[in-house]
Amino acid sequence: MLTFTDKSQCCGCTACASICPKQAITMQPDGLGFLYPIINKNKCIECGLCEDVCTFNSHYEKSDFSVPEVYAVRHKNISEIETSRSGAVFIALSDWILEKGGIVYGVGYTDHFRAIHKRATTKQQRDEFKGSKYVQSDLNTVFIQIKNDLKQGLYVLFSGTPCQTSGLRSYLKKIKVDVDKLFIVDLVCHGVPAPYIWRDYLTYIERKKHKKVTSVDFRDKSKCGWAAHKESFTFSDKTVVCSTYSDLFCKGIMFRHSCGNCYFANLNRPSDVTIADFWGWEKVDTEFNADDKGVSLLLINSAKGKFWFDQIKAQVYFLSTDVEHCLQPNLQYPSVIHSLRNQFEEDYIKKGFIYVGKKYGNLGFHLFQLLHKIIR
Structure with missing residues (x-):
């Protein structure tokens, strides 16, 4: 049975709730609205799957490349840049998935701007995922939906914080689902607010x-x-x-407790690619973002990520650089909790x-x- 002694040991990724064969685990909000697993002991059969799938620790599965390939990226369509948070590399990556008849998962809204992960099958639906959402999203049953999509042979893109992507990888590995058509994007995350x-x-x-x-x-x-x-x-x-x-x-006064204990605040990413704002881009090329419209940082973390980027290069402008030019605080250490x-x-x-x-x-x-x- 899953147990943790304090809240800093749980990132809320839902892997435990998703894998439970008896649906004995539900995600319930605490006083600030952060979701934590609650176990119904009457349903629990103590199979241990919830403990096995938990990947919020230093032993999480890391991607292929020990040092990522680093790029500054801007979409060639200026309207995509203007309506995206940075350089719109996510749009190019997700367009490739959608054009193959695939599914894109990202953060949108429900109710009155409550952040949740959603499933998109069209570019119009996907466009809701543009831009930053400074609040932790509710994953609900998304991991199970992704499992079903992959079993149907669909291409799938999942984007989320690194703790969410790590949880998804662990869940799919434990249930032995073929992930050849799964492409994972994580974000350089500063922390998730309440x-x-x-x-x-x-x-x-x-x-x-x-x-x-x-x-x-x-x-x-x-x-x-x-x-x-x-x-x-x-x-x-x-x-x-x-x-x-x-x-x-x-x-950092309203972050989830686990954000101060984040295992993923480094260059060993649990994803195929990592995206973020590229702060310090002018040290690479003083003209690349001269209009101040935005430029994406893209880290290629795996062979699959490299293949993926090769498929979208015609849609973007890009510059190759190195780790020294892209290091942000949250690629080196977790945020400090107030x-x-x-x-x-x-x-x-x-x-x-x-x-x-x-x-x-x-x-x-x-x-x-x-x-x-x-x-x-």
Whole structure:
């Protein structure tokens, strides 16, 4: 039976719940909305599969290349760049899968901008996966759906945080599914913020504006450029407001506990390719992103990833570089969890969102006073 002594030992990947033959494990939210496995002991047969499949440890399966191939990449279609977070390499990679009649899994929204993994069979459906989502996604039954797709002989792309991709690889290996047509993309992840804080943040700004949010852009480069970290919210009256939700994100005060204990914050990736913003691109070529529209970092981690990139090279501009030019903090070590993170959660559970917003210093100023100024 799966056990862990503290929350930092679970990343919430759902591999244990997916593999359980008796459906004895369900993913249940904690006080901040992070999902953790809960075992129904009346259903559990103590087969040990949930323990065996868990890959949130230093023994996770790593991809072929000990040192990845490194590229700066921009899509040749400028409209794809303008509507994507960085250089739109994900669009080129996923187009190849879709054009082969395959399936693309990525993060979209359900309900009122609740982040979940979704299944796309068309480019229009896939386009919902564009852009950053600064909140942990709900994987639900996606691993089981991918198993079924692969068994039908379909090409499948799965994109997610490295802990999610590692969980998927372990799950499929344990149940002995042919993964020849599976292509995996992970992200250089800074950490996953709390779903309930995102939910309450939306509620707060809607009450201040007295209107519903109709669209969200976590990193709106159309307003402030690619390098900026500002969100925009479009309301039902078509007005657009920029805010500072990313200040909470960067503080690490609402991250999942496991983010401070991440085993994947290095160059040994659990995926075929890794994508991210390419910070420091100007050290490679001063003209490559001169328009500040965005450029993707692409790490090729496996022979399959190399093959995949070869298939899409005609759709992108790219420059080959090396590891020294691409190292970001989260390719070297995990994010530091804020020292008041536990107190933040305790205060949130007891006293609510507005209380924690006002209590935690600059957090209160940015979240409340600045928002008040720009939308009143």
